Amino acid sequence: MRIGLIGTGRIGSFHAEVLARHPSVGELVVADADPARAAEAAARTGATAATVDELFAGGPDAVVIASATAAHAGLIARAARAGLPAFCEKPIALDLAGTLAALDEVESAGTVLQIGFMRRFDAGYAAARARVRAGGLGRLHTVRAVTSDPAPPPAAYLPLSGGLYRDCLVHDFDSLRWVTGREVVEVYAMGSDAGPAMFREAGDVSTAAALLTLDDGTLATATATRCNGAGYDVRMELAGDRDQLAVGLGERTPLTSAEPGAPAPAGKPWPGFLERFAPAYRAELDAFVRVVRGELANPCDGREALHALRVAEACERSRRERRPVAVAEFTD
DSSP states (O other), X not given: OEEEEEOOSHHXXXXXXXXXXXXXXXXXXXXXXXXXXXXXXXXXHTOEEOOHHHHHHTOOSEEEEOSOGGGHHHHHHHHHHTTOOEEEESOSOSSHHHHHHHHHHHHHHTOOEEEEOGGGGOHHHHHHHHHHHTTTTOSEEEEXXXXXXXXXXXXXXXXXXXXXXXXXXXXXXXXXXXXXXXXXXXXXXXXXXXXXXXXXXXXXXXXXXXXXXXXXXXXXXEEEESOOTTOOEEEEEEEESSOEEEESOSTTOOOOOOSTTOOOOSSOOOSSHHHHTHHHHHHHHHHHHHHHXXXXXXXXXXXXHHHHHHHHHHHHHHHHHTSOEEGGGSOO
16 A cells, blocks of 8 residues: 655654554655655655655555644645545644535545544543443543643744644544533633743633533533643543543553642653554554555544534634633534
8 A cells, every 4th residue: 555644743753654664554655845854754764755746646545644734624625636535633624614625525525534533542532432332430420621731832833723722622522522422512611821921922822621511411621731840631531420430540640649648640741642642643543544445434534523623613712702602603
């Protein structure tokens, strides 16, 4: 199989190494807006460096899109028009119009688009999903989701990110839907820009919290911050009338108990998302290869990204207007 990879930044370079070692990938072609970066990734992995035009002209069997966010929708559309299956890191686009336009291209062409919500491939989230769906917690009444980065991203990234809800918490919105099997119907969100000045300058917030009501009445909270000095912390806690469990609670969780005599975390915190979710990133690419080979149904199509983006859009409107917002305000 011949795979084309577009984008060789941090996550793209990781994907290149995974694909280069995959037994079903006979040839990997990499492209980047920075030719030198593509050449470096190619030399490191044994891939072939090319321009984006050369990559498409070379007749790949599928493409993996890990470029800058602004290029995602256009590359998805180009892959669809070429009849190629595509894997794309979230998001499809930073707005609903761009997302819908790209999805229309995919659906008109009848091609495959798999979105990179890697938490769906994490062992902990998958186990929680199975337990909830089997009724092991009883009637679910409360969910708490946490995403905390240890340090802010570069200031230049913030204006391009779409903001904390669309860039960061969108993972929690997707995993909330995926684990519980329920839809978010209403949100009330707040944000704080009390962190570094670059967040205020970008019109973003450094910390956010949202109360989400699911369609069966379950209440969920989702919080995120870019400034968690203790370390990278991603968790989900689910409570029902029979039992409760947590995802992401382990020896590397940067959480210290205030109870006298309680042990401190045994391991060092994860440095960041790539280290914490490395097995999940590998698993989602393996799934994509199997989708391309016709061995597996698409585990996360573009409509899943659309649903999560609607929740993020509702949160952003709620933050700005300081009111509860129904997700139904954002329709096709």
